Amino acid sequence: MPYSKLAYVYDVLMEDAPYDEWQTFINDSITKYNPHAETVLDLGCGTGEMSIRLSQEGFRVTGVDNSEDMLSYAQDQANDQRANVEYLQQDIRHLEGFMDYDVITSLCDVINYITEVTDLQAVFTNVAKALSKDGVFIFDVHSPRYIDEEMVGGTFAEIYDDLSYLWLCEAGEEKGEVIHDLTFFIEDEDTGLYQRFDETHIQRTFPVWKYRWLLEQAGLQIKSIHADFSVEPTQHPEMGDRIFFVCMHQSNR
Structure with missing residues (x-):
């Protein structure tokens, strides 16, 4: 097995994950808030499923993960599927060299692995710096419930x-x-x-109000909040299992 055991088992455990629903949600959000988007930065890309899918739709995609083994697996998957994705190893708490991305995603509860408030603030600040003027940031978390x-x-x-x-x-x-x-x-x-x-x-995970406050401190405004892959915003997202946030720079109100 050419990768770490975790990279292999991750793909096995996630083979029934609702990737189609993530893809639909992302596409709907891009169409609504930045329909001319061309570039995507996928934070915590893991073994590359979503970054490959987005590349195959025509986006120029960069995938970032802190695990060298995950990235090796992702690169081989991308090569097998003839998807043009650039993979880079970085800790999303300490991103460097990323600018002017039209869309930034962090899916499959990656943000839930950021367990300290100061680190979460750093991630959101890094995202704000890496977004283009009309860029959209889409991420999901498990709900507290x-x-x-x-x-x-x-x-x-x-x-x-x-x-x-x-x-x-x-x-x-x-x-x-x-x-x-x-x-x-x-x-x-x-x-x-x-x-x-x-x-x-x-x-x-944290309450919605906490994410909202941290995002605003980073210069990001929540445009809509959703529960469980619904493309329609909800007034009570914490009743769902998974909460989605769609954000833009506060200047893009």
């Missing part, structure tokens, strides 16, 4: 031919925080034996 009621205390498991996993979710120390303890068993292609490895991930 979903983390508290659906994730914390949950146990998930799956068995495939060459992969099995056990996934435990526990409450973190901070409000809105969840700790994911994952144990994987992957079949070795040469020996046929299963190898175990463990991962711990921490996510945190």
Whole structure:
């Protein structure tokens, strides 16, 4: 296996993810707020599914992730599908060298991995600097209700031919925080034996008012808020499982 175990299992775990719905939501938001957009910066691009899809639609796409293994996997996927995506390794809390992007996305709850308020403020500030004059920033997060009621205390498991996993979710120390303890068993292609490895991930979410305040501090204005992939804005997004924010510079009111 030429990549880290996590890059491989991530793609397996996400194979049933609603990528079509993410794509529809992004396209609808671009059409509404920046219909002449040409460039996209995909923050936390992972194994490249969304960046490849956007490239195949004709956008010039740059994918950024902090994991070298994820980016290697994404690049091979892009090559296989003849998608022209530039992949760069950076921490989205410390972005450098990005300017004038028409669209910036951060999907699949990437922002939930930014667990400290100061780091979240840095991400939003970096986004504002990287956007073009009429640029649109689209991101999603788990809702506080979903983390508290659906994730914390949950146990998930799956068995495939060459992969099995056990996934435990526990409450973190901070409000809105969840700790994911994952144990994987992957079949070795040469020996046929299963190898175990463990991962711990921490996510945190905040109330909508907190995101709004942090975005405004960074010079970004929320244009619309949505729940669960609905293209129609909602007055009560925290009732959904996943909250989407569509933002622009405050000067573009």
